[in-house]
Amino acid sequence: MKVLLISDYSTPTGGAELTLFTLREGLRQRGHDVRLFASSARPNDMDTLADEECFGTTSRFRAFLQTANIWAMQRLSQVLSEFQPDIVHVSLFLTQLSPLILPLLRHIPTLYYVVWYRPICPLGTKRLPNGMTCQDSVGKACYQNHCLPLHDWLPLMLQQQLWQRWSNVFDSVVANSDSVKQVLQHSGIDVKEVIWHGVPIRPLRPSISSPPTVVFAGRLVPEKGVKLLIQAFAKVITQIPTAQLLIAGTGEEEEYLKQMIIDLELTTSVRLLGYLSRQELEGYFARAWVQVVPSLWSEPFGMVAAEAQMRGTAVVASDSGGLREIVKHGETGFLFPTGQVEALTESLLTLLQNRELAEQMGQDGRKIAVAQFSEASCVEKFLHHYQTLLKQQTLSQTGRLN
Numbered sequence: 001m002k003v004l005l006i007s008d009y010s011t012p013t014g015g016a017e018l019t020l021f022t023l024r025e026g027l028r029q030r031g032h033d034v035r036l037f038a039s040s041a042r043p044n045d046m047d048t049l050a051d052e053e054c055f056g057t058t059s060r061f062r063a064f065l066q067t068a069n070i071w072a073m074q075r076l077s078q079v080l081s082e083f084q085p086d087i088v089h090v091s092l093f094l095t096q097l098s099p100l101i102l103p104l105l106r107h108i109p110t111l112y113y114v115v116w117y118r119p120i121c122p123l124g125t126k127r128l129p130n131g132m133t134c135q136d137s138v139g140k141a142c143y144q145n146h147c148l149p150l151h152d153w154l155p156l157m158l159q160q161q162l163w164q165r166w167s168n169v170f171d172s173v174v175a176n177s178d179s180v181k182q183v184l185q186h187s188g189i190d191v192k193e194v195i196w197h198g199v200p201i202r203p204l205r206p207s208i209s210s211p212p213t214v215v216f217a218g219r220l221v222p223e224k225g226v227k228l229l230i231q232a233f234a235k236v237i238t239q240i241p242t243a244q245l246l247i248a249g250t251g252e253e254e255e256y257l258k259q260m261i262i263d264l265e266l267t268t269s270v271r272l273l274g275y276l277s278r279q280e281l282e283g284y285f286a287r288a289w290v291q292v293v294p295s296l297w298s299e300p301f302g303m304v305a306a307e308a309q310m311r312g313t314a315v316v317a318s319d320s321g322g323l324r325e326i327v328k329h330g331e332t333g334f335l336f337p338t339g340q341v342e343a344l345t346e347s348l349l350t351l352l353q354n355r356e357l358a359e360q361m362g363q364d365g366r367k368i369a370v371a372q373f374s375e376a377s378c379v380e381k382f383l384h385h386y387q388t389l390l391k392q393q394t395l396s397q398t399g400r401l402n
Helices: 015-029 070-083 099-105 140-144 150-165 178-186 226-236 254-263 278-285 303-311 341-352 355-372 375-401
Strands: 002-007 033-039 052-054 087-090 110-114 172-175 213-217 244-248 270-274 290-293 314-318 333-336
Touching: 002 015, 002 070, 015 033, 015 375, 033 070, 052 070, 070 099, 087 375, 099 150, 110 375, 140 150, 172 178, 172 375, 213 226, 213 278, 226 244, 226 254, 226 341, 244 278, 254 270, 278 303, 290 303, 290 341, 303 314, 303 355, 314 341, 314 355, 333 341, 341 355
Parallel strands: 002 033, 002 087, 033 052, 087 110, 110 172, 213 244, 213 290, 244 270, 290 314, 314 333
Antiparallel strands: none
């Protein structure tokens, strides 16, 4: 089977991209011919891992490019002609490649794997500037609610019109969580199946030891809730003075968080580790008692939570979005009401004051992660979905001939 994977980016920067790399490798190992088509945009100047590329950018020009990327359309047309895929798997196309690529896919079985809220929200978060969840449809509200400046709002409204006009090229829409599925269906998008992201099966981490350690990994941006985590940890160390908090990642809040740590007199207890490679991250996080995912928005999936459970670490996460599908409250960790410092503090204290409980929850989480979130399981589910699409195409062609 020839499979063409399509994504805005091919840098190892997020769950969507990592899942595509895993899928490409898994399908190739099973004997399939797979190529990844992506833009040349390089967030954080990271290397691209695409097999085929077109022009992309992270400059201010991006708002116009993601509405009408003629370079993507022209290059994809060449790739389709040369490669002639049996299946096209689209993951991301609304932040670089643009809806102009869609008409090219009309006569090829095509799957759209939705990994966030971008099809129904120009920001992809469904989150208003005041932190509340947006209940409005795409349109004037995006400008009136101050989500988009006028110079971005105009091209992105055109983008929405184009994408909706050509959305029927997708033979199937698949979501990465039940949470995303529900939001999409509420907006009128029919979702056929949910396929969770796959994460590597890693060796079980060593038994946890002192000091009690809390970890976070992710972008340092407001919606990730790092400020909330630091506020809660400031309360934790009043009862557990030896506790440590390790924060891995970079982002727009980094300088603010550094000052916050100084102001709260946490410099001996909280460390900002910056960007870490996968190997470096595993080295630091192997000693964690608990990993926290304190997101203030509805995470579409929550890959870091699945990775933590695969490692054998208990997880404390916001009770929202796809995180509810990963963390089993009271079994593999705790879910706390989004944005509530006291509830997060209580969950952390429960685990950091009971090593045996943290150990057991981590082990139970690993069992669930191996069973539900492995890379092999993800690849097999997609392969089955591709085969279903091909059968449907054959039946359709047979029906037309008869």
